[in-house]
Amino acid sequence: MTEKAEFMRLPATVNLEYKYSTGRYLGRFYKELRDNKRLVANKCGKCGRVLFPPRIACPDCMVRASDEWVEVGPQATLIFFYELQIPGLAERHAANYLGVLALDGTEAELSCFEHRLMVDDPGKLREGMRMEPVFNEEGRTGRIRDDILGFKPIEG
Amino acid sequence: MKREETEAFVLAQPYSAPYEHATGPVGTRFFTELRDNQKILGMKCSGCNIVYMPPRSTCPRCFAKLEEWVELGDEGTLLTYTVVRYHEPTHPTDAPFAYGIIKLDGADTGIGHLLGEVDLKNISIGMRVKAVFKEEREGNLLDIKYFKPI
Amino acid sequence: MAGRAAIVGVGQTYHRSKRPDVNQIEMINEAVRAALEDAQLTPKEIDCVLFGNMEQAEGSYLMDCWATEGTGAYLKEGCKVHTGGTTGASVAEAAAHHAASGLFDTVLAVTYEKQDETPAGMGPLALVQDYLWAIHTGAFGWFARMGRKYMLETGCQEEHAAITRLKSDRCACKNPHAHLRLNLTMQDVLNSRMLLYPLRLLYMCPTTAGACALVFASEERAPKITKKPVWVKDWETVHYEMVGYEAYFTSRMTSMETAANRIYHRNGITNVRRDIQCAEIYEPSTWSELQFSEWFHFCEKGEAWRMAEKGVSDLEGEFPINPSGGVVCTNPIGCTAMVRVAEAALQIRGDAGEHQVTRDVKRAVATGFGGSFWTEMLLLQRSWD
Ligand SMILES: [Zn+2]
Ligand SMILES: [Zn+2]
Numbered sequence: 001m002t003e004k005a006e007f008m009r010l011p012a013t014v015n016l017e018y019k020y021s022t023g024r025y026l027g028r029f030y031k032e033l034r035d036n037k038r039l040v041a042n043k044c045g046k047c048g049r050v051l052f053p054p055r056i057a058c059p060d061c062m063v064r065a066s067d068e069w070v071e072v073g074p075q076a077t078l079i080f081f082y083e084l085q086i087p088g089l090a091e092r093h094a095a096n097y098l099g100v101l102a103l104d105g106t107e108a109e110l111s112c113f114e115h116r117l118m119v120d121d122p123g124k125l126r127e128g129m130r131m132e133p134v135f136n137e138e139g140r141t142g143r144i145r146d147d148i149l150g151f152k153p154i155e156g
Numbered sequence: 157m158k159r160e161e162t163e164a165f166v167l168a169q170p171y172s173a174p175y176e177h178a179t180g181p182v183g184t185r186f187f188t189e190l191r192d193n194q195k196i197l198g199m200k201c202s203g204c205n206i207v208y209m210p211p212r213s214t215c216p217r218c219f220a221k222l223e224e225w226v227e228l229g230d231e232g233t234l235l236t237y238t239v240v241r242y243h244e245p246t247h248p249t250d251a252p253f254a255y256g257i258i259k260l261d262g263a264d265t266g267i268g269h270l271l272g273e274v275d276l277k278n279i280s281i282g283m284r285v286k287a288v289f290k291e292e293r294e295g296n297l298l299d300i301k302y303f304k305p306i
Numbered sequence: 307m308a309g310r311a312a313i314v315g316v317g318q319t320y321h322r323s324k325r326p327d328v329n330q331i332e333m334i335n336e337a338v339r340a341a342l343e344d345a346q347l348t349p350k351e352i353d354c355v356l357f358g359n360m361e362q363a364e365g366s367y368l369m370d371c372w373a374t375e376g377t378g379a380y381l382k383e384g385c386k387v388h389t390g391g392t393t394g395a396s397v398a399e400a401a402a403h404h405a406a407s408g409l410f411d412t413v414l415a416v417t418y419e420k421q422d423e424t425p426a427g428m429g430p431l432a433l434v435q436d437y438l439w440a441i442h443t444g445a446f447g448w449f450a451r452m453g454r455k456y457m458l459e460t461g462c463q464e465e466h467a468a469i470t471r472l473k474s475d476r477c478a479c480k481n482p483h484a485h486l487r488l489n490l491t492m493q494d495v496l497n498s499r500m501l502l503y504p505l506r507l508l509y510m511c512p513t514t515a516g517a518c519a520l521v522f523a524s525e526e527r528a529p530k531i532t533k534k535p536v537w538v539k540d541w542e543t544v545h546y547e548m549v550g551y552e553a554y555f556t557s558r559m560t561s562m563e564t565a566a567n568r569i570y571h572r573n574g575i576t577n578v579r580r581d582i583q584c585a586e587i588y589e590p591s592t593w594s595e596l597q598f599s600e601w602f603h604f605c606e607k608g609e610a611w612r613m614a615e616k617g618v619s620d621l622e623g624e625f626p627i628n629p630s631g632g633v634v635c636t637n638p639i640g641c642t643a644m645v646r647v648a649e650a651a652l653q654i655r656g657d658a659g660e661h662q663v664t665r666d667v668k669r670a671v672a673t674g675f676g677g678s679f680w681t682e683m684l685l686l687q688r689s690w691d
Contacts, residue, residue: 007326008184008295009176014365018169027164059547080451082502100451110547114447142165173425175365180329213332216375219349 315345391676394644478631
């Protein structure tokens with residue numbers, strides 16, 4: 001017996017257009033990235049923690065974060081990487097390798113993030129290696145996954 | 157801080173998901189009869205003396221398992237209605253259109269459906285209506301094109 | 307907590323990849339009937355129904371409303387609780403709160419997931435992330451990182467993950483409700499497809515259709531319903547800060563350690579493997595069973611793989627972990643954490659059947675894990691004291 005013949009299924013495709021507000025802290029981050037290719041973070045006025053991505057409150061102190069901004073990166077340390085072997089994943093992310101990266105000046109454990117890796121020779125990828133971002137030079141829109149094309153090893 | 161420096165972005169996040177819902181044995185029989193034989197079936201709970209339309213496998217009121225199928229006519233009574241005068245992409249048809257809750261003869265519960273071949277200014281609660289089936293039926297509730305006044 | 311609550315009824319469906327033969331409501335109904343039968347109660351004797359699933363997974367919203375004929379909630383009090391992966395534990399905790407509050411004598415807790423109705427690749431769950439931020443490989447990435455870190459830090463080799471996976475499979479094969487019952491060999495495991503190194507397909511939880519229901523009763527009512535009430539002694543929910551990838555680091559206290567520390571401290575548990583006899587933990591991957599076991603203090607740091615190697619966590623072992631087969635064998639997401647609670651309760655009752663552990667279980671923990679690395683933990687006991 002085939003399932004289809006025996007029991008009927010009704011298709012129900014949902015198409016939705018969500019719109020997310022970044023708020024002023026992430027908004028400033030994206031604006032700096034888009035207009036100046038700068039990566040910025042704000043700080044907690046109480047404990048001094050660099051909050052990256054920038055946000056309104058320090059999770060450690062539960063106080064409103066300050067408007068003291070610092071530049072972080074753009075150089076970064078590669079913490080972890082992997083090849084996208086799951087069908088469809090490489091296409092979805094437009095990359096064959098993704099890495100977890102910690103920008104200089106941020107606390108790696110709480111501020112690292114995933115991004116595409118742009119490498120000619122994946123065999124040279126090593127955890128702990130130094131990398132730098134490749135910015136999108138045409139039509140940045142304010143989104144980290146689009147305005148930075150990926151991270152590449154620092155030569156030399 | 158100057159206003160432009162604190163400007164928030166709005167990020168678009170499109171979401172598309174092709175769900176597919178199992179109708180189960182009761183739903184399968186209901187939709188199959190609708191599609192193949194233009195028959196509308198209800199399900200009776202003898203304990204509660206209620207005929208459910210659409211049919212279901214458990215009585216919501218007494219939790220009994222239900223197996224007593226009842227063939228309902230294609231005529232019924234309009235319990236309530238409204239006229240839709242604005243457009244939404246999720247609407248089944250272009251505005252203006254009317255839809256209402258129709259209780260089929262022999263059923264105790266009503267079902268929401270479109271009203272067709274009807275003067276939008278001349279609909280009344282309690283009016284008698286009849287199901288008009290689609291030519292090409294697929295096995296869903298819109299195999300009934302609409303209900304029209306008798 | 308002023309009052310006390312006990313689990314007096316346990317029910318679940320047979321978990322499978324696909325259940326084309328029932329719709330969502332009918333599948334829920336199977337678990338509810340099983341739980342009511344186990345408690346020997348009629349729907350009329352239930353005061354309140356709490357409900358949960360992974361919102362969006364099936365594209366059917368407000369299922370607590372649509373599913374009243376499945377749950378028997380018609381004209382009863384109750385609401386939906388939705389906390390992502392931990393939903394099953396959240397609903398159980400909420401039900402314990404309700405039953406212990408004195409407001410309700412009996413509370414039915416129901417969860418389900420029907421992943422055969424979810425778009426392939428868990429489309430909607432791709433949205434389960436910090437929605438403003440960056441690029442995500444989701445759960446695969448997390449557990450691959452966790453496995454890699456665990457290997458580097460502890461000296462664990464892949465074969466230890468395989469040993470752990472085989473243990474899960476042996477247990478699942480004895481549990482008729484489990485989804486993946488594969489009779490695996492070491493070769494099967496080591497040859498299964500690599501998703502993201504070192505995460506193989508068999509180290510990852512499946513997509514499952516299934517439902518689970520539990521009946522909770524107040525202190526006064528519970529002993530009248532069953533001779534074997536399972537007391538919900540304590541519970542704890544801990545959230546975490548999302549953004550970073552704590553799966554890769556351990557310098558900060560995780561939500562799991564925090565939850566375990568609080569529960570153990572409040573209940574005088576000083577030697578975990580002596581004072582607790584069994585654990586049903588939410589391990590979304592085999593690598594997380596190893597890592598989580600350490601965070602829950604089931605062993606010393608860096609020792610979980612040795613524990614697996616020695617068979618400590620086996621069904622017959624000194625400290626059985628997931629004798630049901632666990633989450634790598636059965637994962638109806640929003641329901642998964644409740645299955646942990648249900649299975650822990652069955653172990654305490656001695657009613658687990660073929661997968662009953664050798665050790666006498668007077669006390670067990672059940673956990674939930676979800677989204678931004680948060681944890682729920684319940685302590686269940688045969689007697690209150
Ligand atoms: Zn701070
Ligand atoms: Zn009835």
